[in-house]
Amino acid sequence: MFNIHSDTEELIRYLQAQDDLRLLIAEDFNILRYERISGRSFLKLTEEKLRSYGMKGGPASDLADYAEKLRKTFAVELGN
Numbered sequence: 001m002f003n004i005h006s007d008t009e010e011l012i013r014y015l016q017a018q019d020d021l022r023l024l025i026a027e028d029f030n031i032l033r034y035e036r037i038s039g040r041s042f043l044k045l046t047e048e049k050l051r052s053y054g055m056k057g058g059p060a061s062d063l064a065d066y067a068e069k070l071r072k073t074f075a076v077e078l079g080n
Helices: 008-016 026-034 047-052 057-077
Strands: none
Touching: 008 026, 047 057
């Protein structure tokens, strides 16, 4: 389960287990690692920001879509 308080490695393990993101490769996760993206910062990611980190278009789009999905889930759970 996604945890907003996850550190980078916990976040990456979570993302690697998601069917929606099965096409991501080590290079994509290394960008998250290099940028030290945590659970909280993952929810703020956009495709543009991921592209500025050097991520290819496909993975950037997939991760941004997944972050949006989680944002919506957390908004409902938190009553926002």
